[in-house]
Amino acid sequence: MSCAVRLRTGNSPSSITNIYDKLLETKSLRHGKIVHQHLLKNTSHNSPILLAKLTRLYITCNELDLASRVFRTIPYPQRKNNVVLWNHMIRAYAWKGPFDRAIDLYYEMVESGVTPTNFTYPFVLKACSSLQALQDGKRIHDHARRLGLESDVYICTALVDFYAKCGCLVDARKVFDKMYDTDVVAWNAMISGSSLHGLYGDTMRLIVQMQEAGLSPNSSTVAAILPAIGEGNQLSQGKTVHAYCVRRSFHSDVVVATGLLDMYGKCGCLVYASRVFDIMGVKNEVTWGAMIGAYISCDFVSEALELYNQMLIGNGICSSPVIIGSVLRAWTKLTDLSGGRRVHGYIIKAGFDYSLMMGNTLLSMYAKCGTIEDVVRLFDEMGVKDSVTYNAIISGCAQNGKAKEAIVIFQEMQLSGIKPDLATMVGFLPACSHLAALQHGACAHCFSAVSGFTTETSICNALIDMYSKCGKVDIARLVFDRMQKRDIVSWNAMIFGYGIHGLGKEAILLFHDMQIAGLRPDDVTFICLLYACSHSGLVAEGKKWFVDMNQDFCIVPRMEHYICMVDLLGRAGLLNEARSFIERMPCDPDVCVWSALLSACKIHKNIELAEEVSNKIQCLGPESTGNFVILSHMYSAAGRWDAAANVRIAQRDLGFKKSPGCSWVEINGVVHAFVGGDQSHPHSAEIYRKLEDMLIDMKRLGYRSESSFVFQDVEEEEKESILLYHSEKLAVTFGILSLGSDKPILVTKNLRICVDCHTALKYITIITKRKITVRDASRFHHFRDGICNCGDFW
DNA sequence: ATAGGGTTAG
Numbered sequence: 001m002s003c004a005v006r007l008r009t010g011n012s013p014s015s016i017t018n019i020y021d022k023l024l025e026t027k028s029l030r031h032g033k034i035v036h037q038h039l040l041k042n043t044s045h046n047s048p049i050l051l052a053k054l055t056r057l058y059i060t061c062n063e064l065d066l067a068s069r070v071f072r073t074i075p076y077p078q079r080k081n082n083v084v085l086w087n088h089m090i091r092a093y094a095w096k097g098p099f100d101r102a103i104d105l106y107y108e109m110v111e112s113g114v115t116p117t118n119f120t121y122p123f124v125l126k127a128c129s130s131l132q133a134l135q136d137g138k139r140i141h142d143h144a145r146r147l148g149l150e151s152d153v154y155i156c157t158a159l160v161d162f163y164a165k166c167g168c169l170v171d172a173r174k175v176f177d178k179m180y181d182t183d184v185v186a187w188n189a190m191i192s193g194s195s196l197h198g199l200y201g202d203t204m205r206l207i208v209q210m211q212e213a214g215l216s217p218n219s220s221t222v223a224a225i226l227p228a229i230g231e232g233n234q235l236s237q238g239k240t241v242h243a244y245c246v247r248r249s250f251h252s253d254v255v256v257a258t259g260l261l262d263m264y265g266k267c268g269c270l271v272y273a274s275r276v277f278d279i280m281g282v283k284n285e286v287t288w289g290a291m292i293g294a295y296i297s298c299d300f301v302s303e304a305l306e307l308y309n310q311m312l313i314g315n316g317i318c319s320s321p322v323i324i325g326s327v328l329r330a331w332t333k334l335t336d337l338s339g340g341r342r343v344h345g346y347i348i349k350a351g352f353d354y355s356l357m358m359g360n361t362l363l364s365m366y367a368k369c370g371t372i373e374d375v376v377r378l379f380d381e382m383g384v385k386d387s388v389t390y391n392a393i394i395s396g397c398a399q400n401g402k403a404k405e406a407i408v409i410f411q412e413m414q415l416s417g418i419k420p421d422l423a424t425m426v427g428f429l430p431a432c433s434h435l436a437a438l439q440h441g442a443c444a445h446c447f448s449a450v451s452g453f454t455t456e457t458s459i460c461n462a463l464i465d466m467y468s469k470c471g472k473v474d475i476a477r478l479v480f481d482r483m484q485k486r487d488i489v490s491w492n493a494m495i496f497g498y499g500i501h502g503l504g505k506e507a508i509l510l511f512h513d514m515q516i517a518g519l520r521p522d523d524v525t526f527i528c529l530l531y532a533c534s535h536s537g538l539v540a541e542g543k544k545w546f547v548d549m550n551q552d553f554c555i556v557p558r559m560e561h562y563i564c565m566v567d568l569l570g571r572a573g574l575l576n577e578a579r580s581f582i583e584r585m586p587c588d589p590d591v592c593v594w595s596a597l598l599s600a601c602k603i604h605k606n607i608e609l610a611e612e613v614s615n616k617i618q619c620l621g622p623e624s625t626g627n628f629v630i631l632s633h634m635y636s637a638a639g640r641w642d643a644a645a646n647v648r649i650a651q652r653d654l655g656f657k658k659s660p661g662c663s664w665v666e667i668n669g670v671v672h673a674f675v676g677g678d679q680s681h682p683h684s685a686e687i688y689r690k691l692e693d694m695l696i697d698m699k700r701l702g703y704r705s706e707s708s709f710v711f712q713d714v715e716e717e718e719k720e721s722i723l724l725y726h727s728e729k730l731a732v733t734f735g736i737l738s739l740g741s742d743k744p745i746l747v748t749k750n751l752r753i754c755v756d757c758h759t760a761l762k763y764i765t766i767i768t769k770r771k772i773t774v775r776d777a778s779r780f781h782h783f784r785d786g787i788c789n790c791g792d793f794w
Numbered sequence: 795a796t797a798g799g800g801t802t803a804g
Contacts, residue, residue, distance in 0.1 A: 223795055224795095226795075227795075254795080255795050256795080257795085258795040258796070259795045259796095260795090261795090262795065262796065263795095284795095285796080286795055286796045287795080287796080288796080289795090289796035289797075290795065290796045291796085292796080293796055293797075294796095320796085320797090321797075322796050322797045323796075323797075324797080325796090325797030325798070326796075326797055327797095328797080328798090329797070329798085356798085357797065357798050358797080358798080359798085360797095360798040360799075361797065361798045362798090363798080363799095364798060364799070367799095386798095386799095387799075388798055388799045389798085389799085390799085391798090391799035391800070392798070392799050393799095394799085395799065395800065396799095421799090421800095422800075423799045423800045424799080424800085425800085426799090426800035426801055427799065427800050427801090428800095429800095429801080430800095430801080457801080458800060458801050459800090459801080460801085461800095461801040461802065462800080462801045462802095463801090464801090464802085465801070465802070487801090487802095488802080489801050489802045490801085490802080491802085492801095492802040492803075493801075493802045494802090495802090496802065496803075497802095522802095523803085524802055524803050525802090525803095527802090527803045527804085528802075528803070531803080531804075534804095559804095560803065560804070563804050564804075567804070592804060593804095595804085596804070599804095777804090778804080
């Protein structure tokens, strides 16, 4: 059609309007744009009706920006009166987004005096629902009520959907219950809302009620409930739904089938997931994303990456932000930083939107791969942050030994106005556990209680761990006793708590209680139990449980169990038995197994065996520095300085640096750290003076420094001073100076406590009449009135 | 319908 030519021939305005009209009726975007061009040039041809028609055409063609531009040029009275056009504009934005434009248009409509109709509300409410804009939705609900539109079935359904998506399920239910006629769509709104918020029980109850009301779930219902089933790990329920889908022929629907495979993946049933995937006729990007995610959830990470490549190469499907998120999670699970970095580069190069979720995924990858510098840099770059952002960085720090940083960031989070949630606290408490920062931990406990988190099993589990690692095993037990529901982690954490305090009998009692309560011990339970036996010298019990674990509980021992057993036997002085135990192992012992024996050789001063064990460790590649240190200590103790020096030279040549011994003490919520011979603390002078004073009293009571454990060949007096300024002594002394005389002192050390400090602290408890507790890398030492509860071997 | 944060383990 050569309309452009005809338009130039000086027709009268009314005939031109007719031509415009005809062009718009073709519903062709190209024609619309031609009319638009001419209207811009010949403003005299503008008529409100034409402009309205052009707006409609643009809406139909999904050109919302253009539609909106033309809409605004319609003169006021005509625009005001064309309610239908307002509704169309709002509906278009509510469908396609940006959703906030729909809400803005609604407000503009009301403010310019246009009365919304029953068609307006479902659309604007849908926009509120997509944005989870609770306040706006409530206001709009109020408007509809005042207009007497409350019984309109479409509005009610939209309201149910809106409240349910915002998580206000009580309000959703209120609207729902008032409805005269609830159809499948209204039920689906209720059901998908509770499913979206992970309320598995409620979702299933609603399904039953729906069927009792005589309605059958349709494919949308099924698609809505499958994520909740997956998250609730309800495999048998999921299979029932699958069967229902087959009966109703929903299973060939790509949305339902994708939901099914995702559900199987989340339930850990990879075989079923991939079977659904394989027989699917139509697969889209979401299907591939779900399958890749299923592989990752089931720990088949390299298979997931392989599938991703298959998708790109053989199936013509491009990456999407969601799939890239999954790929990042795969590298995270492999703790493969370079893989993660490559994906990060790809995200930048491909120009993917840097959404909050993508940022959080990247942050979590860097955090789990242990590069705190990258985490902090990314964190600072992120413009928008939410609680997940903070949770990722806090737990990332806590899991990578940066507990002090975790505390600082937790404080920053509170200043930023983002409220810590349940996951924040569960991720933060281990940082307190690690530092034995009881005051921070107790504050976190109070905050959790006030926020209503302490009814949750996960938070109580973290609290049990925190209190027992902060030396308060009694409070840990109180938390344990008051829990409404305990899971396997609760019992394991409590048993381990008793173990580190040398309370083996209590650990065994709890192990029995656990079985009476109907819980089946798992592999971790036995690690905790054997550890407890080992640290309380309960050799016979430990041996018995090791056998029972295999025979009665069908748990195949892992390396960790063997390590516990070698530790148990070795600690008790049964060095030969420990060695033959290792020789009988059905699998090859790793370095940690031999290290456990080497530590035992040190306790029982058996240099010959230590040398032999040390050679084995050398052959395996001595992964850690601790083994060199032990052997060198033993040679030193025997006065064999040359041998000790050779070990240290070998250690240096192989590139192993001794990690410095570090001790810390929490005073009024501030953690003070010390290394050996440290003079950097502001109160250093006082601390050293106090220590020297105490040394005089200690000597009077019979203390002799264990100078054989100084590893350089130096004069006695010098040895004494090297020992005197060990980090644990400095931290204890600072505690004595800073805390009231009735207060017990808790010091934490990153390595095992040294023999001399162990002896010295006993004397210090007598001199200062204080209780002193040291948590070293291995366990708790409770010093009281000149004795330690560890029984002097550790 | 697919992506982000959390508890026990020498």
